Amino acid sequence: MSTRKPRNNALLALMLAVASFLSISAIVRTALGAEIVVAEEEQLRHGKVLYASYCSGCHGVNGDGQGPAAAMLIVKPRDFTSGLFKFRSTPNGTLPTDADLMRTITRGVNRTSMPEWSLLPERERMALVQYVKSFYPGFAESGPGRPIFIPAPPATLGSPESIARGRQLYEMLECGRCHGPNGLGDGPSAATLAPDSWGNPQKPFNFTKGALKSGAAPEDVYRTFMTGLNGTAMPSYADVFDEPDGENVKPGDAWNLVSYVLSLRTPSRPGTQVASEEGAAVNAAYRGDLARAGYTAPLPEPAQAGANKESKP
Numbered sequence: 001m002s003t004r005k006p007r008n009n010a011l012l013a014l015m016l017a018v019a020s021f022l023s024i025s026a027i028v029r030t031a032l033g034a035e036i037v038v039a040e041e042e043q044l045r046h047g048k049v050l051y052a053s054y055c056s057g058c059h060g061v062n063g064d065g066q067g068p069a070a071a072m073l074i075v076k077p078r079d080f081t082s083g084l085f086k087f088r089s090t091p092n093g094t095l096p097t098d099a100d101l102m103r104t105i106t107r108g109v110n111r112t113s114m115p116e117w118s119l120l121p122e123r124e125r126m127a128l129v130q131y132v133k134s135f136y137p138g139f140a141e142s143g144p145g146r147p148i149f150i151p152a153p154p155a156t157l158g159s160p161e162s163i164a165r166g167r168q169l170y171e172m173l174e175c176g177r178c179h180g181p182n183g184l185g186d187g188p189s190a191a192t193l194a195p196d197s198w199g200n201p202q203k204p205f206n207f208t209k210g211a212l213k214s215g216a217a218p219e220d221v222y223r224t225f226m227t228g229l230n231g232t233a234m235p236s237y238a239d240v241f242d243e244p245d246g247e248n249v250k251p252g253d254a255w256n257l258v259s260y261v262l263s264l265r266t267p268s269r270p271g272t273q274v275a276s277e278e279g280a281a282v283n284a285a286y287r288g289d290l291a292r293a294g295y296t297a298p299l300p301e302p303a304q305a306g307a308n309k310e311s312k313p
């Protein structure tokens, strides 16, 4: 068996190399179709290091939103320990999915100091997602809510009829109470809104200018008013649109409201449309990001058509 020995030594050396690789990074299983399992603890340790250098200046080492820069910022960094997250595909009052956090971290939050981190490798963004979740025990205990079902936008989206119908809905649902009769963010309640759940002043969005915080693709606007922004006055309208009564609210009306909201935007304003296209591309890619980042735990299945009601907490 002398011919085998060198090969065995080479194999042993390889195994040692692999073993030490495992101890410093992740377990990579390539046997059946490149399945990658990232060791959770290692991912958290990695996330902690990244968080300390990129995020703690604003969000604080303890995730409480009290980083040294926080005092200087008008829109305060999120306190991750409160378990309240604005930007979610999950029902009001529930926790966001990993994909939601990934999307926010990848895109950043427009009109605030929250930077976009699309240049960080996906693996690092995913480690950050896991580390951010570690600040709130509810993620481990109950997990995220079930993402709402977002149907494909109809061909009529943005048509004059759809916009006109959307305007009726806007009036009927009294969005103008906060966002103003013409969407300028100057509704009668705007000046008297109580502070948000973190004790900071809040302002309804002026639909005519500025980039939308969580993206301006039609799906982003749909998601925002269907799930609401936890911690703020922006409510969820899932109840209204999940059960169209056929009279006041008809099937497909949620997209008409999207048509109207987006029609208020001023396309000539530099930056607004570009941001929306980029946002849409990132939106489409973020689930793929998760897989490439080595995320293998099952994502909550999005609700099926007509089943959003069941996904309520």
Ligand code: HEC
Binding pocket: 051, 054, 055, 056, 057, 058, 059, 069, 073, 075, 076, 077, 078, 084, 085, 086, 087, 088, 096, 101, 104, 105, 109, 112, 113, 114, 115, 117, 128, 129, 132, 213
């Ligand atoms: C310069 C300050 C700053 C830095 C640096 C920063 N953030 Fe933020 N971040 C903010 C602010 C401000 C908000 C709140 C935006 C809002 O409430 O509209 C925010 C919001 C968020 C949210 C949204 C939570 C929600 O409510 O849905 C997440 C997630 C987040 N940050 C993660 C991170 C991560 C991860 C890093 C580091 C890679 C980071 N942030 C770095 C300022 C910052």
Ligand code: HEC
Binding pocket: 086, 170, 173, 174, 175, 176, 177, 178, 179, 189, 202, 203, 204, 205, 211, 212, 213, 214, 215, 221, 224, 225, 229, 232, 233, 234, 235, 237, 257, 261
């Ligand atoms: C009680 C007040 C209130 C009502 C009523 C209200 N909103 Fe809002 N809305 C807000 C506030 C406050 C924000 C900003 C939250 C933030 O930036 O953190 C907001 C933000 C939004 C955004 C997100 C903008 C962005 O930056 O991404 C959209 C879209 C939106 N509202 C649509 C609607 C629609 C459509 C209706 C009616 C069906 C409505 N809102 C009713 C208070 C309200």
